[in-house]
Structure formats: structure tokens, C-alpha cells
Amino acid sequence: MTFLDIRFIDLIDITLVAYLMYRLYKLIRGTVAQNIFFGLFAFIAFWLFIKFLNMELSTAIIDNIVNVGVIALIVVFQQEIRRFFLLLGTKYNIANRFSFEKIFSTPSTGVMNIYNKPIVRTCQNLAKTKTGALIVISKKSELLDYVQTGELVNAVISSRLLENIFFKNSPLHDGAVIVAQNKIKAAGCILPVSQSFDLPKKLGLRHRAALGVTEATDASAIVVSEETGKISYFHAGEINHGVTPDELEKLLAQEY
Numbered sequence: 013m014t015f016l017d018i019r020f021i022d023l024i025d026i027t028l029v030a031y032l033m034y035r036l037y038k039l040i041r042g043t044v045a046q047n048i049f050f051g052l053f054a055f056i057a058f059w060l061f062i063k064f065l066n067m068e069l070s071t072a073i074i075d076n077i078v079n080v081g082v083i084a085l086i087v088v089f090q091q092e093i094r095r096f097f098l099l100l101g102t103k104y105n106i107a108n109r110f111s112f113e114k115i116f117s118t119p120s121t122g123v124m125n126i127y128n129k130p131i132v133r134t135c136q137n138l139a140k141t142k143t144g145a146l147i148v149i150s151k152k153s154e155l156l157d158y159v160q161t162g163e164l165v166n167a168v169i170s171s172r173l174l175e176n177i178f179f180k181n182s183p184l185h186d187g188a189v190i191v192a193q194n195k196i197k198a199a200g201c202i203l204p205v206s207q208s209f210d211l212p213k214k215l216g217l218r219h220r221a222a223l224g225v226t227e228a229t230d231a232s233a234i235v236v237s238e239e240t241g242k243i244s245y246f247h248a249g250e251i252n253h254g255v256t257p258d259e260l261e262k263l264l265a266q267e268y
């Protein structure tokens with residue numbers, strides 16, 4: 013029976029499709045797109061089923077819908093497709109891997125781990141005074157898109173400077189500070205806000221922006237809540253809410 017004639021290449025094909033579906037699911041988990049994805053999955057299963065039963069009229073109608081469906085999908089999943097390619101480009105940046113800069117000097121555009129301490133100290137002090145803060149620490153991507161939305165600072169990382177930026181009367185306290193290439197690159201930056209349903213309702217835009225930037229890039233983000241003084245750490249679209257300074261230092265050490 014030719015139906016069961018499975019070649020080695022078919023197994024690779026199935027594994028590849030399963031992996032792509034899994035990555036896509038991880039990307040849209042907890043968003044509105046997740047429900048659309050499940051609806052689409054049911055639709056494709058139904059289409060294959062009627063094709064298998066050789067129901068010609070229904071198949072012809074659905075074939076026509078599927079033909080224009082690709083365009084509809086691009087429109088519906090516009091944000092997710094953009095995020096997928098952004099993440100792919102950031103994580104597997106071939107140009108970066110073979111660049112002379114990488115071979116001869118710094119392996120990352122983020123921060124050297126000696127800067128973890130001043131960042132943690134800043135968060136600890138800001139938490140004590142319930143001063144709101146949002147710090148993004150880049151990894152491979154320099155986050156230039158977001159740096160450009162704020163004020164360029166380009167200063168050596170220091171706890172006192174960071175605390176000064178987030179001081180309530182400072183003109184730069186609104187928005188996010190971006191740390192990259194061992195510098196405080198910019199302040200007052202605007203980040204993409206996450207649409208995820210996973211985030212507790214009591215957490216507002218500051219936390220959503222931190223989640224959003226870690227969903228779209230390989231950076232990490234730290235939020236100090238103005239309301240509760242709690243520190244949250246974000247990475248790869250996941251939140252660690254209410255971490256202690258020691259826990260924050262350990263989480264940062266895993267990445268930088």
C-alpha cells in the first residue's frame with residue numbers, strides 16, 4: 013500500500029513541520045491569535061478530511077477559499093509574522109555570526125556581567141522608594157529601533173545615573189532605559205506593548221511594554237513597580253514577578 017510507504021525524508025519533513033508549528037504556537041500562546049490559530053487548524057483538518065472522502069463539490073469550494081486564504085492569513089497574522097521573522101533574524105543572525113567584530117572582539121552587544129551588580133543595586137534602591145522603572149538589557153540585537161524613540165545617553169553604567177534617570181521629576185523618567193554595549197544607551201524609549209492575556213490584569217502598561225520587548229527580541233527587561241515596589245524580570249516573553257535582588261542577580265547571570 014503506497015499510503016504507508018514512508019521514506020526517511022518524510023520523517024524529516026514531518027519533524028520540521030511539527031517543530032515549526034510548535035514555534036508558531038509558542039509565539040502566539042496567550043494572544044488573540046491563538047484562537048485564530050486553533051480555528052485555522054480545525055478548518056485545515058476539515059478540508060483534508062473532505063478531500064480524503066473525495067467530496068468534490070465541497071472540496072472545490074474550500075479549495076477556492078484556501079487559494080485566497082494565504083493573503084487573508086498574512087493580513088490576520090501580520091504582527092505575529094513580523095515578530096517571527098524579527099526573532100529568527102535576531103536569534104540566528106548569520107551576518108553577526110561570521111562578522112569580523114565577533115571573531116576578534118566582543119561576543120555580545122549586551123552587558124558584561126560586571127554591570128549586573130549596579131543594575132541590581134539600582135532596582136533594589138528604586139524598589140525601596142517605590143520609584144517606577146523599566147530597564148531593557150540588550151543581548152545580540154542592539155535594539156536600535158527602540159533606542160531611536162528615546163534620548164541618546166551613551167554613558168557608563170552606574171547605579172547613581174540610573175537612579176537619577178528614574179527620579180520622578182527627571183525629564184527622562186518616563187519610558188524605558190536601554191542598556192547595550194556596556195553603556196546606558198538611551199532613556200525615555202517607547203517599547204512595543206504585549207497583547208498577551210497571560211499577564212495578570214493588575215499589571216499595567218510598564219509591565220506590558222517589558223513583556224512586549226522580550227517577546228519581540230532576545231533582550232531581557234526589568235520593571236520596578238511604582239505601585240507596589242515589586243521587581244519583575246522578563247525574558248523571552250516570560251515574567252518572573254516579585255523577585256528579590258538576589259534572585260534578580262541570579263537571573264541576570266544566566267543571560268549575561
Ligand SMILES: Nc1ncnc2c1ncn2[C@@H]1O[C@H](COP(=O)(O)OP(=O)(O)OP(=O)(O)O)[C@@H](O)[C@H]1O
Nearest residue numbers: 144186187202203215216217218219221237238239
Ligand atoms: N510602551 C511603553 N514603552 C515604555 N514605557 C512605557 C510604555 N507604556 C508605558 N510606559 C511607562 O509606564 C508608565 C505607566 O505605567 P503603568 O502605571 O501603566 O504601568 P504598571 O505596569 O501598572 O506599572 P506600576 O506598577 O509602576 O504602576 C508610563 O509612565 C511610562 O513611563
